[in-house]
Amino acid sequence: MRFRILLLSLVCALAATCAIAQEPCYADYRASRTGPLELQYGVAEIFGGCSVQEAQQELRPRLAADGWQLLEVIATFGESGLEERRESAGEFYLRY
Numbered sequence: 137m138r139f140r141i142l143l144l145s146l147v148c149a150l151a152a153t154c155a156i157a158q159e160p161c162y163a164d165y166r167a168s169r170t171g172p173l174e175l176q177y178g179v180a181e182i183f184g185g186c187s188v189q190e191a192q193q194e195l196r197p198r199l200a201a202d203g204w205q206l207l208e209v210i211a212t213f214g215e216s217g218l219e220e221r222r223e224s225a226g227e228f229y230l231r232y
Contacts, residue, residue: 161186162230163212164221165195167204176204178228179221185211198232 160196168175180198182191191209199206211217222229 138150161191161212162197162214162218163188163191164210164225165191166207166210167199169202169204171222176228177225178232179218179225179230180232181230182212186214188212195232202232 150189162179163182165173166177174214179232180191180195182194184190184194188209188211191212195209196206
């Protein structure tokens with residue numbers, strides 16, 4: 137009986153951890169491009185870990201493919217922070 141309770145507790149803990157790990161992650165960032173100088177503020181979905189450092193590693197090559205240089209990742213956040221950033225990001229909302 138104790139073994140079943142322990143096993144059930146372990147399964148529940150693993151299921152909860154997996155559910156948390158699958159929560160979408162987003163980052164808002166600033167980037168620039170020269171010739172002529174252009175600046176952008178954007179929001180992007182992050183598929184790896186949800187830290188600022190991991191977002192930087194993921195965004196640099198995405199932006200560089202279109203000639204943009206990542207200046208900074210401002211923050212990472214979940215779905216609850218998306219809507220408030222939509223208007224500010226404009227055409228760069230979930231573009232990269």
